[in-house]
Structures are given as C-alpha cells and as structure tokens.
Amino acid sequence: MSQFSIRARLVFLAILLLAILTVSTLYLTRQVSTGAAALAEEARLVTVLKTANKTAKDFGDLKYWLTDLAVSLLVRSEQNANAARDLLTADLAALAPYDPEGVRAIQAEIGALMDQALKAVDAYTNEQRVVGNALMAQTRSHIQAIDATLAQTVERLEGEAVAKRDAAARDAEAAVRLSLITGILAFLLAAALTAVILRSIIRPLRRLEGAMAAITGGRLDEPLPPAGRDEIGAMTRTLGLLRQSLIEREQLERERRDAEAEAQRAQRRLGEAIETISEGFALYDAEDRLVICNSRYREMYTGLDVEIRPGVTYEAVIRAAAQAGVIPDAADRLDAWLAARLDRHHHPGGAYEQKRSGGRWLKISERATADGGCVGVFTDITELKAREAQLGELVDRLADARDQATQATVAKSSFLANMSHELRTPLNAVIGLAEMLAEDAADQALEEFREPLDRILRAGRHLLALINDVLDLSKIEAGRLDLHDEEVDLAGLVADAVGAAQPLAARNDNRLLVERPADLGAIWADATRLRQIILNLLSNACKFTKAGTVTLAVAREPAAEGDWIRFRVSDTGIGMTAEQLGRLFQEFMQADSSTTRKYGGTGLGLAISQRLAALMGGAITVESEPGVGTSFTVRLPAGGPGSAEASAVFAPTGVADAIRALPHRGADRVLVVDDDATVRDLMRRFLSREGFDVITAESGAEGLVAARTLRPSVITLDVLMPGMDGWSMLEAMKSDPELAAIPVIMVTILDEKQKGFALGASGYLNKPIDRGRLAAILARFRSTASTRRALVVEDDVATREMMRRLLVGEGWEVAEAGNGREALQRLGRERPDLILLDLMMPEMDGFEFLAECRKVPEYSGIPVIIVTAADLTDHDRRRLNGGVEHVLQKAAFEQEDLLAQIRQLVGRYATATAAPERLP
Structure with a gap:
C-alpha cells in the first residue's frame, strides 16, 4: 500500500x-x-x-x-x-x-x-x-x-x-x-x-528508523527500505539524498586531495611546457602581477632595471622597457603611450604588432582570462615583416596586372556590346535588301538574279549564326546568359529538331533515324537552348558523315533524386582519336586543322552546347573511334516547377487565396510584386531554390494587401506596372507606419526585351528582322479602320526602307523618323496606330523617346514594337532607374546578385520583422 x-x-x-x-x-x-x-x-x-x-x-x-x-x-x-x-x-x-x-x-x-x-x-x-x-x-x-x-x-x-x-x-x-x-x-x-x-x-517507519540509525552511525552502505509514493517514501528518498551527499562529500574530499597533487604535477609540467615554446609567454593575474613566464619572454626584456620574476607588475615591465628605448613608439610621449598600452593590456582586442629597437618586430596576442587576468604570447616577426614587404611589392605588381586585365575585360565587353549593334545593323540591311531584291526578281521573273540573291541570303544568315554564337559564348563566359525554363513536350521538340536537321542529312545522303519511347513525356528546361544543343549535335553528325546513318535516341532515366532525360546522337562518320577528343570542347578549335579546311566551321558549337548543358544542370559526354563513328550523350534533369519550389506560393491572378493559405508572419519571406507572369515565375523559382518563402502579386494593389497581411521580410518591386505602379506602391508603404520599415528592392528589366516592355513596348524583334515574325506581330494590331498608320523610328536608312516596304505590303500607311526627336514631332502632327522603334539612335534614343511619350496621356495607348540589335549597358539601366536606393536587373545573369542582396536584407531584417507569435 x-x-x-x-x-x-x-x-x-x-x-x-x-x-x-x-x-x-x-x-x-x-x-x-x-x-x-x-x-x-x-x-x-x-x-x-x-x-x-x-x-x-x-x-x-x-x-x-x-x-x-x-x-x-x-x-x-x-x-x-x-x-x-x-x-x-x-x-x-x-x-x-x-x-x-x-x-x-x-x-x-x-x-x-x-x-x-x-x-x-x-x-x-x-x-x-x-x-x-x-x-x-x-x-x-x-x-x-x-x-x-x-x-x-x-x-x-x-x-x-x-x-x-x-x-x-x-x-x-x-x-x-x-x-x-x-x-x-x-x-x-x-x-x-x-x-x-x-x-x-x-513497519516502514521501523525500517526507516533502523536505516537512519545506521547512517548516523557512519555505515553509509546500509541499504535503505524501498521508497514508496507515500510520506514515508518521501522521507526515505530524502534520507537517500542525505546519504548520497555524504558519500559524494567523502568522494569530493578524496578528489580534492588527488586534485591538489595533480595540480602540483600539472604546474611542474606547465612550467616545462611553456619553456619549450619558441614564442614569449606570460600570464598576469587580476592584479596585473606576473604569475608565470618562460625564458623567451625574459630574454625580450633583458638589460632593464626591473627583474622579470613572478610578482612584478606589467606596468613596471613596460615602463622600464619604454624608458630604456626598447620601444621607439614610446619616445617623446611616454605617458600617453603607456596609458594606451595598459588599456590594450587590460582590454585585449586581438593581436597587434609592436616595433622594437634595432629593427625588430613583435606580434603580441593577448587574451583576458576568466579570473580577470591576462595571458600573452609574444612572437618575433622580424623576418616575417621583411618577407611581407617583399610580398607587398609583388602584390602591387599583381594589382597592376589585375587592373590591366579588368580594363581588358571591360574593353572586351564594351566591344562586344558595340559590335552586337554594329554587326547586326548592316547585316540587317544586307538580309533585308536581299529579301526585297529576291521578291522583286521573283515578281519580274529575273531568274538570273535569283541564285546570286539566294547565296547572299544564305551567307548573311550564316554570318548571323556566327555572330550569335560569338555573343552567346561571350555571355556564357561572363555568366550573363539567361535561361527561361518551361515545360517542354519532348516529342514535339524532337520532331522539330529532326525536321530542321533533315535537309542537312539529305545534303550528304545520310539517313536520319529517331529512337524514342511512345510515352516520353516532358522536360522542364529552356526550349530554345535545348533545341540549340540537339540541333548542333545533329548538324555536326550530318556534316561529318557521308552516305551513313545519324541516330537520335531519347530516353527517360528514373533516379532516386529525380528523372533524367538522355539524348544520344550517334553517327557512322569519320570518328575521332583520343587526342582530338581532348580538344573537342575548346572554343574556336575543331578536332584538327584539316577538319576545318575540309568541313569548315568555327569550333564554337560544341563548346556552347557543353556550357548550355552545364547551365541546365546536365553534361555532355562523347565516345568516338576513328573510322567507326561518334556518339554524343546529353543528360539533363527532367525537373519540374513543383520540385524545388514546393514551398513557394504563386498567385498570378490574385493574391487573396494565397495569403489565406500562409501563416501571417514568417522570417525569410519575400513578396515579389511584378505584373509580368514570366518574371514572377522566374523570381519565384530561383528564390524558392534558395530556401525563401515566396508569395507573388501581379499589381501594386495586390502587393499592398499582401504586405499588410503577411509582413514579409523583403519586398522585390517592379517599377512599371499597370494601375498602381511601383513608385505609387512604395509611396503608400512609406506612408504606412506598419509597412515603412520593410526593406524594398526595386527590380526592373529582365533583359533588353523586358526593358522595352517595361517602358511600354507591345512587341519585340531582334535585328536582323525576321519578316515572318514581324508580319505575325503586325497581325495582332490589325484594325477594322480603312487606314492604318505606322511610324517607323530607325536611324539606319536601309532598315527603315525594308520595314516601310514590308508595312506597305501589309496594307499600312508608313511615316518615318530618323531618331526619337523627329518621331516626337511627327506624333505632334498625327497619331499613328503602331510604332516600330529602334532603341539605339543618335540625338534621342528609343529609351528617351518612350519616356517622353509616357508623359503625354494621348500617346500612352499607342502600341510599340521594339526593333534593336544592341545589348543594354549598365549606364542605360542607371539612367532608367536613377535615384533608387536598391535597383537590381531582372536578368538570369544577375540572379546571384539579386539573391545576395535579398539574403543580406533578409538576414538584416528577418529577425526584427518575424514576431514570436502568429497574427490572429
């Protein structure tokens, strides 16, 4: 009981x-x-x-x-x-x-x-x-x-x-x-x-009484009665604790005696140990008196009036050293230097260097002890300082070399940016005029001109492909190539690539085979870049194979970490040696010089394909045997929008439901406000992969609702949005005391295309202009009016003429302007239904023109199609977003910059913004 x-x-x-x-x-x-x-x-x-x-x-x-x-x-x-x-x-x-x-x-x-x-x-x-x-x-x-x-x-x-x-x-x-x-x-x-x-x-009381008598008699090993849950059991447990405390006291007494003996032995060993240290060592107690030191420390203060022995104060030692001229820094200011040195000694803040007489240098590392004392290690770094001086000279020379290399890189990037415009602009005229002449020759049945004009077109398009390869390689090397992932139907992609490669295979009498399962499914990747890789491998196989077989085999490989897609392009062509394989993926190099002479090419295709595959998270491998053939294998992760971004919340058409699905407070939460669904999806995916909790909003109004409800750690905010733009939302937030402290990163311009859209563009075309694509874009702006007016703003006369002829052929009335200023004057005289705008022009470029147009409400509804051959510079971006404290570009090549700043801001503010309780 x-x-x-x-x-x-x-x-x-x-x-x-x-x-x-x-x-x-x-x-x-x-x-x-x-x-x-x-x-x-x-x-x-x-x-x-x-x-x-x-x-x-x-x-x-x-x-x-x-x-x-x-x-x-x-x-x-x-x-x-x-x-x-x-x-x-x-x-x-x-x-x-x-x-x-x-x-x-x-x-x-x-x-x-x-x-x-x-x-x-x-x-x-x-x-x-x-x-x-x-x-x-x-x-x-x-x-x-x-x-x-x-x-x-x-x-x-x-x-x-x-x-x-x-x-x-x-x-x-x-x-x-x-x-x-x-x-x-x-x-x-x-x-x-x-x-x-x-x-x-x-009965238990009698047992407990006996146990108490035994313990008071010194018999600590006497067993205690079993302890129940009643009052007697509590007394038994208390008696047990008493007995245990008596046992522990005896044990502690024995341990104390053993510890005293061990301390004496340890002190002897410590003295022997510090004597073996090559640096000076000294320990001072809380009263700043020397407890122990080694002979190396005493040697550093030889010849002084004070004896270095236990009990001497540190102030006495350094005062004697300063007065003896051992420390040059103390000359002529003994009291000030002594006060500063004692303050550093009493409040050590890390190692520092001290210059001694005779060109000697000491590195002094001091740390406070738990009892208020100080332990110091004094290292002679005279030789190290001499080497440091030599290394400084070497660093200066390396810095000069680095600056020169940086300048060369900047010059290269500037050159490529300029060349992008300078090459594509005349090439646009060549291709455009050749197309117009070819049409005229066909209309007038001038067959003798058809073949030369076709050769001009082929040469121009081949030159365009070379320019694009060089620019792609430059962007990859600079880490500025953007990938736009989406769900890609593999069957359709393979059919498209094979259809494009079929003429290449027929040119060398090759047979093109495709091996793939019926249920191949889809892959999450950049469709354009993936097609570029496959088509490059197929074109190479067709080029180096005569009257043979080129096979494209596609298969899905299940794996524990996720499915992979394998593309294998095999041919029965000339093959390669091991030495040639070693140079295969180097830029501007083919297997050997004879290959270049016989088959042509720049050697960029495989290098770009390998870099693209790596950017997609995969790799390209190659197997080859001379005279037998070559097999290229591309392995890419199948991926999917729900794999890495499972924790993100995407609300492209309304943020209310997503808000209700989330807790109202959370650290590391980012609110992405952007009217562009592509940009929202891109930001959501790469921020989610970095571990952030993401909610998206497509307008400033939705963004304010989300900000007030969720209180995110950081907000990324687009500048130009319909309705409430970024500046209006930012102003509303700063006027709200509850939202004013949330850090905001202004994010704009995904790339040149997105910049044009952000400024109000309704379409985008790269030069040289694809006439079919331009016609398709124009078809979107057809109206029922009998007269449709278009304004072409382009400084290049040939390009203006080509676009004018194309628009006239499509039934448009065309007005022309050589720059933005002329275009504004024409807008004052007549309002067009459509504007085709080049961004890079003299006097007033396309950016300035768009900015001026948006100031006039009557011009804001005119659709604008961007036509350009240039890449944007940092100056362009700063000019667009001047005066904003945090501005990042929405480009894939700047994802790391964006993540770094968001990490920094979240790290700075997440603790402050995340409350320990949940909002009701």
Whole structure:
C-alpha cells in the first residue's frame, strides 16, 4: 500500500467505516419501515374486519326488527328497522373499497329483502296472513344469502390478517439475524483493514528508523527500505539524498586531495611546457602581477632595471622597457603611450604588432582570462615583416596586372556590346535588301538574279549564326546568359529538331533515324537552348558523315533524386582519336586543322552546347573511334516547377487565396510584386531554390494587401506596372507606419526585351528582322479602320526602307523618323496606330523617346514594337532607374546578385520583422 499516502489510507479507512455504518443504518431503517408498513396493513385489515363484524351485527338487527315489524306491526319496530337499515348501508359503504362485488351483491339482496318484508307487513295488515307468511318465507332465502356473503367476507379478512401478522413476524426475525451478521462482518472487515493500514505505516517507519540509525552511525552502505509514493517514501528518498551527499562529500574530499597533487604535477609540467615554446609567454593575474613566464619572454626584456620574476607588475615591465628605448613608439610621449598600452593590456582586442629597437618586430596576442587576468604570447616577426614587404611589392605588381586585365575585360565587353549593334545593323540591311531584291526578281521573273540573291541570303544568315554564337559564348563566359525554363513536350521538340536537321542529312545522303519511347513525356528546361544543343549535335553528325546513318535516341532515366532525360546522337562518320577528343570542347578549335579546311566551321558549337548543358544542370559526354563513328550523350534533369519550389506560393491572378493559405508572419519571406507572369515565375523559382518563402502579386494593389497581411521580410518591386505602379506602391508603404520599415528592392528589366516592355513596348524583334515574325506581330494590331498608320523610328536608312516596304505590303500607311526627336514631332502632327522603334539612335534614343511619350496621356495607348540589335549597358539601366536606393536587373545573369542582396536584407531584417507569435 506504499503507493498511497498515509493520509489517503486513513481517509480511505474512515470512509470505509462510515460507509459500513451508513449501509447498516440504511438497511435497518428500511426493515423498520417495511415492518411499520406491514403493521399498518394489519391494522387496516383489523379495521375492515371490525367493520365486517359490525355489518353482520347491523344486519342481525335489521332481520330482528323486520321480523318484529311483521309480527307486531308496530310503528316503533318499523323505525328501528329503518335505523338498522341505515347503519347497514353505512357499513356496506365502508366495506365497498375492500370487496366491491360482495357489497353490491349484499345491497341487491337487502333491497329485495326489504321489498318482500314490507309486502309481508302490508299482507299482515290486511289480514292476509297466508300471503304474509309466504312472503316472509321468501325473505329467508335473501337473509341466508346475505349471511353467507358476510360470513365469507369476515372469514377472508380474518385469514388475511393472520397471514399479514405471520409475514411481519418472519420479516422481523430475518432482519434481526441479517443485521447481526452484517454488523459482525463489518466489524471484522474494519478491524482487518485497520490492522493492515497500521502495519503498512508502522513497519516502514521501523525500517526507516533502523536505516537512519545506521547512517548516523557512519555505515553509509546500509541499504535503505524501498521508497514508496507515500510520506514515508518521501522521507526515505530524502534520507537517500542525505546519504548520497555524504558519500559524494567523502568522494569530493578524496578528489580534492588527488586534485591538489595533480595540480602540483600539472604546474611542474606547465612550467616545462611553456619553456619549450619558441614564442614569449606570460600570464598576469587580476592584479596585473606576473604569475608565470618562460625564458623567451625574459630574454625580450633583458638589460632593464626591473627583474622579470613572478610578482612584478606589467606596468613596471613596460615602463622600464619604454624608458630604456626598447620601444621607439614610446619616445617623446611616454605617458600617453603607456596609458594606451595598459588599456590594450587590460582590454585585449586581438593581436597587434609592436616595433622594437634595432629593427625588430613583435606580434603580441593577448587574451583576458576568466579570473580577470591576462595571458600573452609574444612572437618575433622580424623576418616575417621583411618577407611581407617583399610580398607587398609583388602584390602591387599583381594589382597592376589585375587592373590591366579588368580594363581588358571591360574593353572586351564594351566591344562586344558595340559590335552586337554594329554587326547586326548592316547585316540587317544586307538580309533585308536581299529579301526585297529576291521578291522583286521573283515578281519580274529575273531568274538570273535569283541564285546570286539566294547565296547572299544564305551567307548573311550564316554570318548571323556566327555572330550569335560569338555573343552567346561571350555571355556564357561572363555568366550573363539567361535561361527561361518551361515545360517542354519532348516529342514535339524532337520532331522539330529532326525536321530542321533533315535537309542537312539529305545534303550528304545520310539517313536520319529517331529512337524514342511512345510515352516520353516532358522536360522542364529552356526550349530554345535545348533545341540549340540537339540541333548542333545533329548538324555536326550530318556534316561529318557521308552516305551513313545519324541516330537520335531519347530516353527517360528514373533516379532516386529525380528523372533524367538522355539524348544520344550517334553517327557512322569519320570518328575521332583520343587526342582530338581532348580538344573537342575548346572554343574556336575543331578536332584538327584539316577538319576545318575540309568541313569548315568555327569550333564554337560544341563548346556552347557543353556550357548550355552545364547551365541546365546536365553534361555532355562523347565516345568516338576513328573510322567507326561518334556518339554524343546529353543528360539533363527532367525537373519540374513543383520540385524545388514546393514551398513557394504563386498567385498570378490574385493574391487573396494565397495569403489565406500562409501563416501571417514568417522570417525569410519575400513578396515579389511584378505584373509580368514570366518574371514572377522566374523570381519565384530561383528564390524558392534558395530556401525563401515566396508569395507573388501581379499589381501594386495586390502587393499592398499582401504586405499588410503577411509582413514579409523583403519586398522585390517592379517599377512599371499597370494601375498602381511601383513608385505609387512604395509611396503608400512609406506612408504606412506598419509597412515603412520593410526593406524594398526595386527590380526592373529582365533583359533588353523586358526593358522595352517595361517602358511600354507591345512587341519585340531582334535585328536582323525576321519578316515572318514581324508580319505575325503586325497581325495582332490589325484594325477594322480603312487606314492604318505606322511610324517607323530607325536611324539606319536601309532598315527603315525594308520595314516601310514590308508595312506597305501589309496594307499600312508608313511615316518615318530618323531618331526619337523627329518621331516626337511627327506624333505632334498625327497619331499613328503602331510604332516600330529602334532603341539605339543618335540625338534621342528609343529609351528617351518612350519616356517622353509616357508623359503625354494621348500617346500612352499607342502600341510599340521594339526593333534593336544592341545589348543594354549598365549606364542605360542607371539612367532608367536613377535615384533608387536598391535597383537590381531582372536578368538570369544577375540572379546571384539579386539573391545576395535579398539574403543580406533578409538576414538584416528577418529577425526584427518575424514576431514570436502568429497574427490572429
């Protein structure tokens, strides 16, 4: 019973005894109540029996007076008979509840009796004695029936009374016996339980008393009684703790003695150890007195007036050294230098260097000890300083070389940016004019001009491909190539690439085969770049194979970390040696010089393909054997928008549902506000891969709702959006005290195309212009009006002429302008339905023109198609976003910059913005 407390046991005993007493009392009360009820019932029966006897007596009186009336014919007898009848009627009424059937029968007989008796009296009165006697004889049958019924009733009542009396006597005897037995059992149970409870208390107390006596006697190994959950168990546990503390005190005493001995040995070993240190070592206590040092430290202060020994203060040592001229920095300013040195000594902040006389240098590393002292290590770095001086000269020379290389890189980037425009602009004129001449030759049936013009077109397009390869390679090397991932249907992509490569295969009589499963599925990648890789490999295979077979095999490879897609391009061509394979992916190099002479090419295709595959998270491998053929294998992750971005929330058409799905506060949460779904998706994907929790909004109004509801750590905000633009949202946030502290990164311009769109462009074309694509874009702006006007803003005359002819051919009226200023003047005279705009122009370029247009509400609705051959410079971006504290470009080549700044801002503000509680 030790699991219960003593109080609980005593309370249980008291409750049990009280329950026994209560049950016994209730039982006796019940038996007494039952006996009382039986006596009451018996009394009732006696009362009814008395009533029955009285009824018999009253009926006897009635019989007597009726007989007397018949004999004497006295009025007095008649009155007595009526009185007896009334008494009999009252008696019968009292007996009716007990025996209603018998009473009704008696009443019926009495009625008949009275009727015949009175008739007999009338007969006797009329001297008709025979009739009277006959009637009186008939009354005897009624009298007998009534007597029999009354006798039966009395007999039954007497039997019931006797039965009730006997049952009550038996119940009383049984109750007495049961009460006696129950009392005895209850007494025995209470006595036994009392003995058990007292034993459960007294016995552990005696054991505990013995254990206490043993412990006080010094026998700490004496076992303790088992500790229960009651008060005695608590005392036992307390006694155990006391014994354990005594044991531990003895153990600590032994350990203290051992520690003192070990400390003495450690002190000797420490002294020996610090003597082996090549640097000077000194330990000062909290009072700045020397505790221990090595001989190397003493050597650093030889020849002073003070002896370096335990107990000397550090101030005395350095004062003596400064006064002796050992420390040149202390000359002529002893007190100031001494105060600064002591302050550094008392508050060490890391290692520092100190110059000594004779050209020596010391590196002093001091740290505060836990007791307020200081430990110092003094290293002679004289030789190191000499090498440092030599290294400084070398670093200066390397810095000069680095600056020269940086300038060369900047010059290269500037050259490529300029060349992008300078090469594509004349090439645009070449291709455009060749196309127009070819159309004119076809219209005029000048067949002798068709073939030369086709050669010009092929050469121009080949030159365009070379320019694009060089620019792609330059962007890859600079880390500025953007990938636009999307879900790509592999079957359609393969069919497209094979269709483009089919003419190349037919040129060398090759057979082009495709091997792929029926359920190839899709891949998440940049469709344009993936097609570029496959088409490059197919074109190479077709170029180096004559009358052979080129096979494109595509398969999906399941893996634990996600599916991979394998593209294998095999040919039966000339093959390559191991040496040639080693140079295969180098820029501007083919397998060997003879290959270049025989087959042509620049050697950029495979290098670009390998770099693109790496950017996509995959790789290209090659197997080849001379004279047998070559196989290129491209392995890319299948990926998917839900793999890395599972934690991101994307709300392109409304942020409310996404807001309700998120907790209202969270650190490392970024709100991306941009009206461009592509930009939102791009930001969402690469920010999610970096572990940020992302919510997107497509307008400033939605952004404000999300900011007020979610309180993100950082907001990336587009500048130009319909409705509420970025500046308006930023102004609204800064005027709201609850949002003003949230850091905002202004993000604009995905690339040149997005910059044009951000400035209000409705389309985008690269030079040289693809006429079919331009026609398709123009088709979007067809109107039902009879006259459609277009304004071509282009500084290159040839390009303007080509676009004018194309627009006229499509049914447009065309106006021309050589720069943005001329275009603004034309807009003042007539409003066009469409503007084709070059970005790079003299006097007023396309950016300035768009900015001026947006200032005039009448011009804001005119669709603008950007036509350019240039890459944007940093100056262009700064000019567009001047005066903004944080501006990043939405380009893939600047993802790391964007992530770095967002990480920095989130790291700076996430702790402050993330509250420990959730908003309701």
